[in-house]
Amino acid sequence: MARLTAGIGTSHVPAIGAALDNGRAAEPYWKPIFAGYDFSRSWIAQQKPDVVFLIYNDHATSFSLDCIPTFAIGCAESFLPADEGWGARPVPLVKGHAELAGHIAESVIQDDFDLTIVNRLDVDHGLTVPLSLMFGQPAAWPCRVIPFAVNVVQYPPPSGARCFALGKAIRKAVASFDADLNVQIWGTGGMSHQIQGPRAGFINKAFDAAFLDQLVRDPAALSRKPHIDYIRDAGAEGIELVMWLIMRGALDEEVEEVYRFYHVPASNTAVGHIILKNRSASNSQPRAYPS
Amino acid sequence: MKPPRPYDDVPGTTVFDAGMARKGYHLNQFCMSLMKAENRLVFLADQRAYLDNWQMTEGQKQAVLARDYNAMIAQGGNIYFLAKIFATDGKSFQYAAALMTGMSQEDYLKMMLGGGRRPEGNRYKGEAGGEKGRG
Numbered sequence: 001m002a003r004l005t006a007g008i009g010t011s012h013v014p015a016i017g018a019a020l021d022n023g024r025a026a027e028p029y030w031k032p033i034f035a036g037y038d039f040s041r042s043w044i045a046q047q048k049p050d051v052v053f054l055i056y057n058d059h060a061t062s063f064s065l066d067c068i069p070t071f072a073i074g075c076a077e078s079f080l081p082a083d084e085g086w087g088a089r090p091v092p093l094v095k096g097h098a099e100l101a102g103h104i105a106e107s108v109i110q111d112d113f114d115l116t117i118v119n120r121l122d123v124d125h126g127l128t129v130p131l132s133l134m135f136g137q138p139a140a141w142p143c144r145v146i147p148f149a150v151n152v153v154q155y156p157p158p159s160g161a162r163c164f165a166l167g168k169a170i171r172k173a174v175a176s177f178d179a180d181l182n183v184q185i186w187g188t189g190g191m192s193h194q195i196q197g198p199r200a201g202f203i204n205k206a207f208d209a210a211f212l213d214q215l216v217r218d219p220a221a222l223s224r225k226p227h228i229d230y231i232r233d234a235g236a237e238g239i240e241l242v243m244w245l246i247m248r249g250a251l252d253e254e255v256e257e258v259y260r261f262y263h264v265p266a267s268n269t270a271v272g273h274i275i276l277k278n279r280s281a282s283n284s285q286p287r288a289y290p291s
Numbered sequence: 292m293k294p295p296r297p298y299d300d301v302p303g304t305t306v307f308d309a310g311m312a313r314k315g316y317h318l319n320q321f322c323m324s325l326m327k328a329e330n331r332l333v334f335l336a337d338q339r340a341y342l343d344n345w346q347m348t349e350g351q352k353q354a355v356l357a358r359d360y361n362a363m364i365a366q367g368g369n370i371y372f373l374a375k376i377f378a379t380d381g382k383s384f385q386y387a388a389a390l391m392t393g394m395s396q397e398d399y400l401k402m403m404l405g406g407g408r409r410p411e412g413n414r415y416k417g418e419a420g421g422e423k424g425r426g
Binding site for chain 1: 297298301302303304305306307308309312316319320322323325326327328331360361364369370371372374375378379383384385387388389391392393399402403404406407408409410413414415
């Protein structure tokens with residue numbers, strides 16, 4: 001059966017992708033950010049996930065105001081990096097896992113989560129920047145990716161509680177898929193930031209630290225945080241953090257915090273990153289991977 | 292009368308809710324058209340003519356021509372859509388954010404390097420101690 005072994009939280013700031021793509025990663029401004037992911041890149045090279053279930057938000061790229069799905073799962077064989085107005089990022093094609101994605105859709109819809117199924121989806125920086133941070137600049141991404149887009153563009157995004165419960169349904173779906181797969185779940189976006197209006201540049205380090213602590217230790221309580229608290233205390237766009245609760249909901253109640261990194265600023269944003277491992281996964285013998 | 296919303300007292304912030312989305316539909320959909328490289332060229336060649344193809348209000352068109360992002364937001368623009376305009380101009384999110392605060396690019400960059408706009412004084416309208424650029 002497929003095993004959900006670990007969860008990752010990370011910001012997905014577009015300027016980080018641009019810095020990497022334009023060969024500016026070694027500049028003093030960007031260097032500490034990429035250095036903050038050094039551990040993560042070597043860790044994931046050992047973990048070798050077969051599939052990453054990647055929760056992100058589309059930034060008015062594939063979904064305009066014509067159609068705004070609250071939860072959308074990408075079930076295609078592959079997904080093109082999108083042209084967001086600057087030209088498409090020079091990153092590899094994102095290969096999906098259509099069979100697992102279809103299975104998860106069937107399972108969670110029957111568990112009362114009304115997903116939108118998407119078979120044509122160009123993926124923007126929300127999805128590709130986390131891949132770049134975790135894998136660097138390979139010729140091809142080393143795993144399959146199931147894109148899972150959450151609406152955080154038009155208010156209201158789904159509640160934290162709904163996201164947390166959805167994570168649990170995803171966990172159940174993965175565990176019932178009949179294939180020997182190592183699956184990770186990533187929640188992306190945040191941390192505190194605001195990129196609109198006179199309050200742009202808003203950062204709240206204390207909020208972010210408390211969010212990470214509570215995400216690890218008491219996610220059920222965190223999931224009840226109302227939207228207004230994110231908007232007021234984490235900046236209008238900090239509300240993206242509800243997506244991390246889907247990731248956390250899919251993990252064990254008790255998790256091992258493998259790594260944490262926090263840095264201000266990347267452009268307008270506080271960069272946050274956490275790696276959480278299921279204790280059940282830690283206890284099992286490492287699996288040998290065919291080369 | 293519209294009941295107050297919990298986010299009405301957050302300073303310098305416009306939440307893109309259903310009301311704003313209705314107001315800004317055509318403005319935002321114009322922005323989406325700039326996702327295509329060929330449309331970006333046509334827009335840049337004659338901005339006014341391009342805008343006249345969209346059912347936008349005159350106020351929205353003027354705000355676009357002036358690159359007044361706060362005015363676009365007040366008229367229903369959403370920042371992720373408006374990003375297509377500054378991307379077309381070859382500008383970054385940081386550039387646009389600085390512009391909206393009324394700070395110089397240099398001062399905004401300094402503020403971010405210093406840890407960003409502090410929460411203190413910037414969580415409620417009328418709160419004391421807010422920094423420059425507060426709404």
